[in-house]
Amino acid sequence: MEFIELILINKLDGVILKYPHHENVDGTVCITGHHLILSSRKEGVRELWLLHKNIDSIEKKENKPSSGVMQGGSLFLKCKDLRIFQLDIAASNELNLVAQTLENLSNLQDPGLFYPFFYRHMHPIMENGYSLYSLEGEFTKILATEEWRVSRCNQNYTVCPGYGKSVVVPKCIDDDTLIAAATFRQGGRFPVLSYRHNNGAVLLRAGQPLYGPKHRRCRPDEAILNTVVAVGTKGVIYDLRSSNSISQQQNKGGGTESNANYSQWKIYNRSMDEVDNQQQLLDSFSKLIEACNDREISSDKWVSKLESSGWPESVRNSLHTACIIAQHIHQKAEPVLIHGTRGEDATLLVCSLVQIILNPDCRTIRGLQALIEREWLQAGHPFGSRLRGGAYSSHQSHHSSRTAPTFPLFLDCVRQFLEQFPCSFEYRQSFLITLFEHSYASQFGTFLCDNEQERESRGVYTQTTSVWSWVNQPDELTTYINPLYDPTPTVIWPSVAPMSYVIWEELYLRWLIEQHTEEREEQYRAIRTREQQLRSQAQVLRRELFDIAHQYYGDGKPQVINDK
Structure with missing residues (x-):
């Protein structure tokens, strides 16, 4: 199929773009195979580039007819990155042509037609993500022991289509047993194996x-x-279902x-049905x-609605489930097995959060990347299916159930x-917001398709660029570094009390209210710097006080100090 077959109109002048907190833009719309481009040169150059794959919902509202003739109307484009x-x-005819064209291009199902296969990175790739x-x-230290090994029984994806080619399993278990x-x-x-803690306890x-x-x-x-x-x-099995x-x-x-067949394991239920139920979560x-x-309602009603x-x-x-398992x-050094139904959603979510609690490496930029690779991409979370639609697609019939x-x-939990x-x-x-955006619509291929097998068969690894290749460029990486970072080498236990939850304003409200995140971070950094200075001064004063006291009471008796 050629894109030209889907593009009913490729250029239109006199389109007015209206967008919250921005002045209206009167410009020209151009529609390509992957982007809607609106540009205006009336008051300097202003451009909007919108990936069709980012469009979640298209609503058309025609103006009331004047003298029996339709007078055009408006298109409301609701995007997966939450912009509207x-x-x-x-003109009504052009309105309908643009609407139908965008419907055609935003609902393509073949990943081979998505933008990552056409995008070419402009700068040299320093490392292949x-x-x-x-x-x-990732498991170098663990594999050096006599307890674990890498199995390639799934080399051709025939044992488990959702797993990668390689998995880590007990060394004494052969491939026939795994099959x-x-x-x-x-x-x-x-x-x-998902994770091995420093006390030897494992998470499966x-x-x-x-x-x-x-x-x-x-x-x-x-x-x-x-x-x-x-x-x-005994080990512990957590079934994440009611x-x-x-x-x-x-x-x-x-x-x-069953307790009879798994007598060496204690079996618990921890219901996370709302996560494994796709429609309910959406x-x-x-x-x-x-x-x-809906920010115009009273604050009490707004909080209640949230x-x-x-x-x-x-x-x-x-978070609570992850804390319990952690x-x-x-604390008990017990091995834990987690599963729900298919093990593609709640299971991967909880495994990831447990590791953030227990493993300081997962709190670094590259550590989070590695975690997403292990526990989401290589573990077969179906990104292609799950993120085909966004928050505005709940009632769109063309999106998959x-x-x-x-x-x-997961990103909100982090x-x-x-x-x-x-x-x-x-x-x-x-950094989390960047991952949110690129997981839905991107020029990079990392989050395409449902599993490693599909990405390999479609040439994702050879024909597209990884998002990590871009993120890890020095100029880009520095923008994501937390200025307050002071590594915590131990476990961290998040509060799960209702009052501890904070709405993610920087993501969910960023297009609606002005954000001051960087200003707050700078204020925090100034406070932290001042605190460190005061601590240093306090240490100096304590030392001086100690020296004076030692000089005066050196042998337990007051000394005569010659102070001229």
């Missing part, structure tokens, strides 16, 4: 066991799990581990953004960490 543009077009974070490189265990787990997601993740109404058993799966449990101790959800899945052939996100856009969206509760529940690992903002929920521990993270929240 209004384009006023004088696609090869930066290999599994072997047999994969038949017992949803989507072939047999248990694999998997899909639900296909237990079914006939109470199926799988000894290879049991063998994998029992390998990581020390003699005389009892009702587990019962429904069991009737479909799924279920949870509706929650849509209600949140709707509340954010809370009733369900999004703040999902953030708190995700306590098992850090698999659309869900699981990754944005934002809560930054709010509570402003000095413990190397990255500032602008």
Whole structure:
């Protein structure tokens, strides 16, 4: 298919752009295969470049007819980055042509037609982001032990289509056992290593066991799990579903581990059904953004509307669940297995948050990149399906029912960490906002497709540029560094109390109210610098006081000090 077949009108003069907190722009619209470009040269050069893939919803409002003749109207373009543009077009025919063209181009389904395959980076690539974070490189220290190894039983993606080619598993478990265990787990997601804490306790993740109404058993799966449990101790399995959800899945052939077959494990339920339910999570996100856009109601009603969206509760529940699991690992040194149904959403979200709590490396810029690679991209979170639509797509019939903002929920949880521990993270929240934007629509290929197999088969790794290649350029990287960063080498425990949740104004309200994030950061830095100066002065004064006291009471008796 050629783009020319979808473009019914490629240029239109006299279009007026209206956008909150900006003056109206009267200019020319040009529509290419990937961008809507509006430019004006009436008061200096002003341009807007909008990726079609960023358009989430198109609403057309025609003006009332005058003397029986339609007089054009407006297009409201609601974007995945939460901007809303209004384009006023004088003629109804041209209004309809622009609307249909944008509908055609914003709803392309073939990733091969997306902009990353056509984009060419203008500057030399210093490092290939696609090869930066290999599994072997990330688990170097662990693989040096006698306990773990890299398995390539999924080399051709036949064992588990959602996993990458390589996974880390217990060294004493052979590939035949892994292949047999994969038949017992949803989507072939047999248990694999996610993280190993410095006390030796490990975090595993998997899909639900296909237990079914006939109470199926799988000894290879049991063998994998029992390998990581020390003699005389028990591991912990956290099923991230409610009892009702587990019962429904069991009737479909799924279920949870049985106490009889997994006697070395304690099994708990921690319901995160709202995360694994794609439509429910999308509706929650849509209600949140709707509340954010409705700032004219009273503050009490606005806060109530935000809370009733369900999004703040999902953030708190995700953090609370991660804290509980982190306590098992850090305080009790117990191995933990996490799974929900398929293990593509809530499972990856919680595994990631646990590592931010426990692992200081994940609080650095490159550490977060590596975490996203391991726990989202290589672990098979279906970015292509989940982020096909944004907050304004909840009621759009052309978007897949698999659309869900699981990754944005993760970023919001990380934002809560930054709010509570402003000095413990190397990255500032602008880095999280950049990830939010590029995960939905980008010139880079990192977040394309649903898994590693699909990205490989479509040539993403060879024909597109990684977002990490761009982010890690020195000039770009410095813009994301937190000026308050003071590494915390230990675990951090976020508060999950209702009053601790902070609306992410810098993202959800950034197009509606003026932001002063950098000013606040500079104020914090000035305060921190002054605090360090005062601490240094206090140390000097204490030392001087100690010297005087030592001189006066050197042997326990007052000394005569010759003070002329």
